[in-house]
Amino acid sequence: MRWDRLFDDLEAQLAAQARLELDAEVAERTRTERSKITLGARLAGALGCSLVVRLRGGTVVRGQLADSGDGWLLLAEEGGRQQLVATTAVLGVSGLGRPRDDTRARRFAIGSALRGISRDRRAVVVVDVDGGTVHGTIDAVGADAFDIAEHPLDSPRRAEHLRGERVIPFAAVAVISSS
Template identity: 55%
Template sequence: MRWDQLFDDLEAQLGAEERRERDSEVADRTRRERATVELGARLAAAVGSVLRLRLTSGAQVHGELLDLGEDWLLVQLENARQAVIPLCAVAGVAGLPVRAASARTARRFALGYALRGLSRDRAAVALTDTSGQVLTGTIDVVGADSLDLAEHAIGDSRRPENLRGRQTVPFWAVVLVEAR
């Protein structure tokens, strides 16, 4: 019997076992670390990237992620328009980086605050709801959990003679608000 060969074989087996344990531990730590990463952090890492968003209405939008808040995204759509999308209306995202951003975080204001900016500017909008219906008009009032939309054609100004009606839309039903 050659003792050197036996000891070399035992040493190789021990080394292989240590490598397997180390690889298993690294994989376990990686899984635990990834389990703490929230979608918002991954979206923050994607600012400036082109994403494809599948919305709860069944529609898909494709565009560059420009900004995000605690519960909303701002996307530059392919048609060169910008849209605010509530995060709760996103059913899936294609194109996200695997890693999260630690340096950039979301803006601290919520969807209502972003919509108040559109209301203040009296911007004409096309609002898509969860049923897929598109309402056009001007956001008159933004409450704590809903908005009032004065309905009119996009090309018309918000004047009494141009109004077709008024809709109150709860935030949970808003899928996309496209500024026209």
């Protein structure tokens, strides 16, 4: 009788040890898989979510995630205002939820998104990573910077309204808003 209890106890100890080893392996594999998830992948999986994004320079933007791509995300506010956010300026995001495997971000970078805004000829507000702002219309987009014609938001881009022109590096952009 005592031998049976001893063998049962040994068997239970081995089973418990095997469970612990399996749990440790599952936990390690989970950590390894999570380490491969980028912010872009998290954003792509959060389309439609309401986000609060804190940016360098103290700017905070809010809105529903409408789109995302390589180095950018697009937030839409209820009033129709859209904000193109450079992910290099992001300090934190609230509202992302758990990562999903079934979505992919757009592959085009922020320069392509800026070219689309430039084609629309819509007045924008550019907030830089230090919190400074520029109002105007994006005239041209290069490989790593864009030209903006500065004018009041409530005035069309015409010679009599121009205050100047500025070149802004992509790396300096925190958010670009349009109404």
